[in-house]
Each structure stands twice: as C-alpha cells, then as structure tokens.
Amino acid sequence: MLLIPCPHCGPRPEIEFRCGGEAHIARPAAPAEVGDADWAQYLFYRTNPKDVHAERWLHAHGCQRWFNALRDTASDRIIAIYAMGEPRPAVPSPIVPAQGGGDGRKSAVVIPPTPNPSPQGGGEEC
C-alpha cells in the first residue's frame, strides 16, 4: 500500500485516497466549440507511461482536498506533490539517479529518493 504525502494532512496510507487519473488534462474553456475528434481526445485518451506520471489524487477519507502527484509508475515512488493548477514540476527522471530538487517552486514538495543501499552482500567466493 502506497504511503501518500497529503499536502494538508501528511503521509497517509493509500486506502484513504482516491486516484483521479492523469493530471493536466485541461477541460476546454468552451466545450461547445471543440470538434468531435478533439473532444474524444479530451474525454478518453490518456498516456500510460512506464515512467514519471503526473496524476490527480483526492484525500477522500481525510481533508477531501485534491492535489497532484508525480509518481514513477515502475517503482511506485512518489516524486513530488503539488497543488491543483500548478505546472508539473521539473524533476530528474528516476532512471538517472540525481539530487531531488524540483524547479525551485515553493509550493511543490519534492520528495528525495529513497536511499538505495550500496551493493548488497555479493555472496562469498567458495
């Protein structure tokens, strides 16, 4: 179960939350002027990356507030959380280990990566 850092309540277990799918899918300002194909794109088409994914979360059994999160879909590591309406923070790709740091925006909380222990005991030569 994920441990999700709610920006208002702190880290809470995943069962308190509801995932709202991909973030930054802007609802067209004037839907009536959008053609069928573009409207279908808005309604139905989502990315499904094995990579960092920006997604919306609702702390449904907590503060009832929506927020955005960047999650690495391969490792499930949550890389950053930020408010609705804010642009996606620039964070290093999880594949390249580097300092967490974000883009310096104050509101985005960038969570430092889990320290990966140094190489494990490699077994002894026999």
Add this chain to the structure above:
Amino acid sequence: MAQPFRLAQGGRTGRSRPIAMRFNGRVVEAYAGDTVASALLANGIHLVGRSFKYHRPRGIFSYGSEEPNALFSVDRGGDRIDPNNRGTSLEAVDGMSLASQNHWPTLGFDIGAINDALSPLFVAGFYYKTFMWPRSFWDKLYEPWIRAAAGLGRTPAKADPDRYQHAHAHCAVLVVGAGPTGLAAALAASESGKRVVLADEQAEMGGALLHDTTSTIDGKSAWTWLSDTLAILAGRENVTLLPRTTVFGYYNHNHLGLVQRVTDHLPRSHPDLPRERLWQVRAGEVVLATGAHERSLVFADNDRPGIMLAESLRAYVNRYGVAPGRRAVVATCSASAYTAAIDLQEAGLDVALVDLRPEAECAAEAESLRRAGCEVLTGHTVVGSFGRKRVAGLIVAPVSASGAIGSPRTLSCDCVGLSGGWTPAVHLFSQSRGKLRFNRAIDAFIPGASAQAERSAGAAAGTYRLSACLEEGWLAGVAAARLENARAFAASTTRVGFRPVRIIPGCDGRRRSRAFVDLQNDVTAKDIGLAVREGFESIEHVKRYTTTGMATDQGKTANMTALGLVAEALGEPVPEVGTTTFRPPYTPVTFGALAGASCGKLFDPIRTTPMHDWAVARGAVFEDVGLWKRARYFPRAGEDMHGAVARECTAVRAQVGILDASTLGKIEVVGPDAGEFLNRIYTNSFERLEPGRCRYGLILKEDGYILDDGVVARLASDRFHVTTTTGGASRVLQHMEDYLQTEWPELKVYLTSIAEQYAVIALQGPKARDVLAPLVEGIDLAAAAFPHMSARAGVICGVPCRVFRISFTGEFGFEINVPSDYGQAVWEALIERGEAFGITPYGTEAMHVLRAEKGFIIVGQETDGTVTPDDVGLAGLMAMSKADFVGRRSLLRPDLVSTRRKQLVGLLTEDALTVLDEGAQLVADPAQPTPMRMLGHVTSSYWSANCQRSIALALVEAGRSVTGQRLCATTPSGFTSVWVCEPVFFDPKGERVHG
C-alpha cells in the same frame, strides 16, 4: 519406553516439563520446547503423512517453515480445528491432538497408494490430456471425481471460535529474521535509540545459532552469545521483539505484513488474547536477514520417511536432543553437511557420509570426518534407497570424473541427511520488487539493486560464514539507522561451499524410477523433463504445467532444483531461464488473521436511520442498500411480501403512506456562486429558480451519461439543499468537489454533506396535508401558498424543519427534513396523528412499485452508466441553451444522438398476471435462429395493485418508435408476448400531485 529416541542429554527443550499430545489417537510424550516434529521423532515416528498425488509414505523432511511433507490437522479442543499445519514449525502443546492427512482408511494402509503403482499414467499434464472426452463425462463423472480427490487437508465444519486481531505499527528499522545476521543488525540499529522491531517466525529467536553447539562468537559459545544478545535487546526500550511472528508480505513503500501467533503455544486459549495478530508495519528501513534454505538431492526414491535435509538432522540432535535414527547416512555435495555429520557422530549416532564431489574437492572436510571415526565415501553418487515405510538403506556407487557409475553397494541406515547446497531466502526481497542477480560462485540468485529502503544481509544475501554474517548484519543495521559505529566480530570458522548438482549421476530415466523434486506436489525430475520436451520452455509455464512449487510450501526446497533441471534440459544457463515470481504470503496465513475482527456483525459497517428502531419494532423486513439497512416492507400477521407491498401501494394512493427516506444523500451548497456552480453541474437551469422553489435535476458525467438525479431546493439566493440517491451520495459529493476544486476554483462555494444531519420523512397520499397540518408551525400548507415543487422552512413538533412539496409516488405529498436526533419522535407523532386517516408505513419495495407506475426512473436500475437523459425520456431537463454544463458537449457526439439508441418504454404483458423478470431480454421474433438479435431488456418489473396488472419498464432500441408494437420477452421457460407502451401506467396526466 517413552521417547526412545530422546538423547540422554543436550538440546534446548525443557526436560523438567514433560507434556503429552496425541497423534492419530496414540499418546506421544514430549517436552516443552519441542516442535510437533521433534516430539514425533523422539518417539521414533517418521511416517507422518501420505503424499498428495501418489499417496506415498512420507516423513519429516526439514526442521522449519519450508517443510513439504509433515502436514497435520490440529485439534485444540472446542471446535478449534485447523488443517495443513507444518509439524516442523508447530509447537508441541500439552493436550493437542494431531491427525495425519491425505490417506484412507489409515496412515499405515492407504487405498490411494494404488496411484503409486499407476504412476506411469500420472505424468505431467495428466489431467489436461486425459479428461477431454467424451464431453458427456465432464459434469457427471470427471468433475465430481476430481473434486472428491482434490484438496489438501479437510476444512473444519464448524465456525472458528477464536478471535483474531489487527495491529498497526511504525518503526525506524524492521529487522526480519533473528539469526546471527538479524541479531547483529538489531543490535546495531537499536544503538541509535530509534524504534526497532525484530521479528522471527520461530518460538525462540536465534535462527541457526539454536542448533549450533560448536561455534564461538567473541570468545563465547554460540548459545551464551545468543542469550546475552537477546538480553541486551530486551533491555532496550526502543526495541520490540516479536518471536512467533512471520513477515509474510513486503508491499509498497515499506509496508509489510506480519502474522504473530499469540496463543497457539499455550495449552488453552486465553480469554484476553487473540489467537493471532496481523501486524501491518510501515518501516523506515528494512533489514532482510531471512537466511537460506537447504537444497535436496534428486535420486530415485529420495522421498522415503527418514530421509531429510542434513542440516535438519543436526537441528534435531543439537536443538531438541532427539536422534532421528541410530545409523545415519549423509549424502551431500556441500561442505556444511560435514558439520552436521560430526555433530551426529558426537551425539552417538553411527554416521557414514557420501560426497558426490571427488576427494580432491573436499579432502579437508573428509579428513576431519574420518578422524572422528566416520566412513566417508567421496566421489560417490546415490542411485536409490529402500525401505517401505521408513528408509532402511541407501544404494551408493562410485562415480568417475567422466560420469561412469561403478558397482553399487548398500549402506544400511534408518535416517538419511541430504544436502545439495543452499538457496538464499530472497522471497521478501523479490516481493519488494528488488531485482535478483545470479551469483555463479554460489549457484544462487541473490538480491541485486534494492527497489525500496531495504537491505539484505547474511545468508539471505548469499553470505554463509558466521563471522561474515555477523559483520554484514551489523553493517546493515548501522546503515539502516544512519549510524557509523563500527564493530568487529570474532567467530569460529564455518564450513561453506558446495558443487551445484542438478540431477545426480546414476539417476537415469528408468521408467519406474521416481526422483522427486517437489515433494508436496509429487513432481519428479521426469515430469520436468517431459514438460520441457513438450515445449514448455518458460519456467513459469513449467511451473504451472507440472505444478512444481505450487503447493502450500511454494517449493522452498524444490524451486532451485527444478530451475536447474529446466536450464539443463534447455541447455541454457540458469540466469537465462530466470526464477518464477515470488508472491506473498511467504508461508500460509490463516483466513482468521486476514479477517481480524471483520466478521459477523463487524463484517461491514452497518448504517441505520434515526427511525430504524421503530421499523424493527414494527417487524419490518430490511434490505441492504449500500451500507444502509432500509425497511423493505412492513408485513402484518400472516402477510407475505406480495400481500404487504400490494396493501402499502394501495394505501398510499387511497389514504396516506409514510416512508423513511433518511438514507437519501443531502448536500448543502452555499456561497455567492452556488447558483452558478449548480448551473454548471446539473443539466437544468438554476438561474431562474427562485428561493423557496425545488427542481428535479440530472447530473451527468463528462461523457454525457447520467451519474445521478435528485431534487434541488433553493433555500436562499446563496443556499441550496441538494438531494442525491442513497447509493450516489458520496459519489456526487466527490464529483462536485472535483469540479469545484480542480476546474472552477474561482467559484465561491462550499459543499457540505448534511446526509447524517437530517432524517427525512416522506408523507405521500391524498390525506398527507390532513396529517401534517396540526403538527407544523410557520408554514402555510394551502396549495396556493405551498405549491408542488416548493420548499419551506418551519417548525414541526417544536423542531426546526425543512419541508419540500415533492413526490416520488405521483401523489400529493411532502418530504419533511428534521434534525436526525428528532427523526423518530417526529415520525411517531405523524403516525399517531395519521391513525385516523389510515396512515400506512411503506417500505422501499412499495416505493419502487409506486414510482414505476409513474415511470420515474431509478439511477442504477433504469440507468447503467451508458444511458443519456434522452434515452430515458428526460431530454426536457437538458437546458441546451446553456453554453455549458458537465456532459453537455458529449450529448452532441454522434453515438449519443443516434436514433438507434435504446430508449425507455413501458411494457404490458399480454397476460396481465405475468410478471416479467428484471433483466429479461427482448426480441422481435422468438422463431429466429440463435444467436438472436436482442433489442433491449427489462429494467423494472412489478405487480401493480393500483393498476391490477403487471407493469414493466424497459430499454429498447429506438423504443419510442415502436410504441404499440408487440415484442417477446425471455422467461425461464421460453418467451412471453409484451406490448410496448408509454412508460407511465397510472395518472398519466399527473394531476394527483396537486391534491
């Protein structure tokens, strides 16, 4: 003589505390501290079960949780019966009864053993190949027969009387496994003062140290070091020691599942303690010190009782003071088995050792054992064994460097220890999604890069030397706790190293030879070879086809051997073949522990309305609606549901009925932009809705389909009282919050659920005003002053209330909202006042019938998430003149304006007495060939007492255009004719709501 195989001295069992238990009815004496397995062995009992498929006699194979054979049904008295317990981890308790499994009529004489003679038939994939024809045998013969033969152990017939508990914990460092590595890690991590949890599956902590009588650590004997270390850890306030606790699952973000056996080791259940406790631990860091499993050797008839793993022989002698036999043969290709052999010899057993490796590879070990007085045959292989219910001898033969087998000889014995080397227990690491890498030098997969905040150390990481394990454990503990304290350990040397052997020389493919790889599922080396020959090349496919590793032990002693065999058969290196996926749980977890307190009345939360007790007292029959209990009907003496519902429906239309509608969702929408917000959320227009007026509205999802419906009352220009369906309450609030917070944050609106704050009483029928009038103050109930679809605030029975003149029955009526605490009092006052008018409480069933008579939809019954407002004839509620509302744009998509969409219609059966099934399919012509063209389906169907006939609603393709036509509906016995009509059956002009 009691316990004839108990050694005169030695072991850690409490010799001053004798206990007695029963095994298949026979009394077995033992000591406190024994496992069931050590107790049986102390009494010379090796035959403890029959194998799953061939019903071969099987004995105790190991000393720990990896046990494939020794499974018992345990009876602790008082219906506390539990099958499939591993006797090697089960603590012996005074008074417990054990029964062996998988045989009939007795363990000694088992009819099922005929399968063993027929074994050439039962090859891999036997079921897939055999039970294909004839078709008519599937249901009547094959399935009943297979089901009767299948299954391991017997499910208890009675409910489990024990209690189980769930617990949650957080810690800085969780150390899994309390062997030398885990103890060193816990010592190191706890120096930080941070919270440390050390969990171990065994009753006693210490792991391999518990059967190590010769090693020394820092100048102390292993046992002294162990007790000193445990005393230090127990004395540290920041350390929690959890013995008898299996870490069975490693999930996301360092969330681990543990199951603690709390009372199974006590002679009787404790009134204040749960039997088991399921822990969910969220750990900052995890140290995996889970040790390693010994591998077996694969040769013909390697499964006889008395044949076990070499380290297990050592554990029974050293830890339990039990001799598994008088004369032992150890067969090995691993150095560690020599330590076992020496310990057996020291304990007074007669020991011979057979090593597959040539003398040059193991000269030092061999010499030390010969000096101790044992016969050592290096460069020898095992070609078979004999002994019916207990091994009596091992057949060995010299093997040359080229693989040529020399002439065999027999080593008579009554127990055998096998050691094919070691496999690190990487289960939890792999569950944590860490990547394994193959280390050729130790022929094992070991943890590679971690995926979570986790470290593996010691034997779990492929490190087997005691001093190295201690140091690696310490370093892991230090790093996990962010310390830099260094510490060195001086430990005596350990015999390590082995030569990996897949299928041992001399184990040829003779037709009848059975060389077992997976003991619990009876998978032989031949089965695996056959699977590969039949084209199963992926290890995951071989696993499923042969069922190797799929038994309750999950192949802990078998998987690496099976993998080696597949690699050899394919001619590929082991890492190319890869492992099967490790999944939780590490060892079986009881359903009781998983369920915890969530059973019986606590299975699911139950929501009741403020008037629930009144309905219970009146004998209401309830139905579940979501988590709510709703009164379905109120039967009178001798009345069935049909009669009660007919009476309730008639009373509402003739006099007055009263319904508890408290379960409706209620949301207060407040703020200067509340009107604008609802205008965007609902299809309807709210701009011209004046305070004091109500409107029935539809909410769509963005895709244009109906999400929910309900009445919206405007209480003031900036305040709305919104009702939702019972089931849609939280869904609608979330939907509204989503748009408010994420799309239109500029709107000044607050949303507050007031569902629990108000009890709702629906008073419906021609006499509703007469009942209500004397109880209300401050509201003019006259039709002109309080018209249909309006809302008023006032006082009822001295309590503030919101009264809506709305109707879900088509009758004149009111819905009265009062604070929940007063719900029952107001209800009772209305009942009392209404008696003179024949007031009749009605339930949800009558409510459904009454609204269907009027053709009112129920979201979730007439709609299914793919239904638009126009589909159900509510196009008039769509204010398409508004520039936008949620779902508006989608309503114009080509599929949603298609004339072939299913539309809501009414159905009248040709025979008025026939009530259709809800869900029945509709076709034009029942004579057409199958598959028939389905035109739609029945969504609601009832007997209507008010119409004196059956009525139904249906969604039918282009339904409104076929009004008046005849269709056919499916019935359990065929078809019945129906006429399509307008979806309204009673008061089609809607005059009755006005009174």
